[in-house]
Amino acid sequence: MAWFRTGRWRCAVDDIEEIKQLKARYCRLxxxxxWAGFRQVFTDDVVMDTTGxxxxxxxxxxxxxxxxxxxxxxxxxxxxxxxxxxxVTSPSSATGIWAMEDRVRFPDGSDLTGFGxxxxxxxxxxxxxxxxxxxxTRLRMDISKPESG
Numbered sequence: 001m002a003w004f005r006t007g008r009w010r011c012a013v014d015d016i017e018e019i020k021q022l023k024a025r026y027c028r029l030x031x032x033x034x035w036a037g038f039r040q041v042f043t044d045d046v047v048m049d050t051t052g053x054x055x056x057x058x059x060x061x062x063x064x065x066x067x068x069x070x071x072x073x074x075x076x077x078x079x080x081x082x083x084x085x086x087x088v089t090s091p092s093s094a095t096g097i098w099a100m101e102d103r104v105r106f107p108d109g110s111d112l113t114g115f116g117x118x119x120x121x122x123x124x125x126x127x128x129x130x131x132x133x134x135x136x137t138r139l140r141m142d143i144s145k146p147e148s149g
Contacts, residue, residue, distance in 0.1 A: 012088040015129070019086050019094055019122055022129050027079040030068070039065050042131050043123050049135035052116065074107035081118065094122040094129070100136075109146035115139045 022041055029038035042061040049057050058064045079102045086096040097119050104112040116138040123132040 015088045015094060015124070016084075016086045018129050019096060020084060022122070022131070023081050023084065023096075023098060023118075026131070027081055030079055031077050033072070035065060035069060038068075040130075043125075046131055047133045049133075052136045052138045053114070053141070072104070076105040078103045092124040093132075094124075096120045096122065111144045112141060114141045 025037070026041050028034075029041065039061055042064065044061050045059070046061050046064060047057065047059050048064045048067075051057065055067075058067050079100065081098040081100045083099045084096055085098075086094060088094045097117055100114075100116055100118055102112070102114045104114075106112070116136055119135045119137065120131055121133040122129050124130075
């Protein structure tokens with residue numbers, strides 16, 4: 001599949017690679033808590049469905065950013081995404097499913113290790129892909145509490 005853009009042919013494979021880079025930035029910026037950079041991976045009207053992790057549905061990039069800043073305050077996180085299934089549906093839209101694993105060390109010393117999938121919609125505007133919607137489904141979550149001494 002190819003799209004005609006700016007007077008030349010460009011393959012959807014280029015868009016898929018850009019979306020892979022977007023998801024890599026999502027993980028890195030979230031884990032390093034680069035909140036200004038992290039905000040740039042989302043559209044302003046993004047819808048984030050965190051019900052699979054016990055949360056809710058959050059509408060808007062700024063609202064999602066604030067939710068994460070509060071939820072992860074003082075925590076150390078590691079997010080890894082694997083084996084993307086990406087379909088470019090038009091020159092400005094795409095969908096994707098990513099296998100994921102995350103680890104969180106909370107300030108109280110408890111740990112979460114989770115496995116699941118991100119189901120996402122992407123939008124391209126002004127030459128850049130952004131996440132427009134994301135739903136996390138969990139296959140497993142392991143939580144360990146620190147031993148009291």
